Amino acid sequence: MQSRVLIHQADFDVSEECRALASSNRCGAVAQFVGVMRDYNEGDNVVAMELEHYPGMTERSIESIIERANTRWPLLSVTVIHRVGKLLPGAQIVFVGVGAMHRHAAFAACEFIMDYLKTEAPFWKKEKKSDGSERWVDARVSDAESLGRWAE
């Protein structure tokens, strides 16, 4: 399996990533997820967001999640890109793409990686509301609960 983990401020190009994930001749399926910034959260309009991370641990944590996915499903390629820094509504935040021989593995691994990224990878979001005030986003209980479906 080939994997890439990229953490940076710059945007990413989904079609370019898709082509790269499908580059193996054995690849029969590519599943992709893109997380996008909303302009509304917890009842308030949000005008900007600042994403902080723990350099080094972030990459290790995502690589460990990819390894675990690869032991559950036969994967050919995985790319995870997460943006950090200041982002505006409508911006792409995160990309998870998985290439495999068949669709089931690609779909399942893509969801698995995203579910664990939400609960393990050390990123934090701070929102700026339309009145100029800022707040740290609280972790959602539902994100921790969605890991239950991967229990073996």
Add this chain to the structure above:
Amino acid sequence: MIKVLFFAKYRELLGLGQMTVELHSTTTVADLKNRLVKEGGDHWAQALLADNTLCAVNQTIAHDGDAIADGDEVAFYPPVTGG
């Protein structure tokens, strides 16, 4: 000497992203928290002793009973909200 890092809400609460701490002997995560709270006061208790405070030692998730040795990198941070 160990390096101690704080992220997000805790970094702001403490007004500090990183510090170094002299370690006289091998200690545990819980011992380090108690020592920092004792030296620092209320803000430190809010950051380090909250029920959901997470800790990593050398960039791997750690718990209260885990050991810390000289040269380690220890991080304290709130629940993560990426994705």
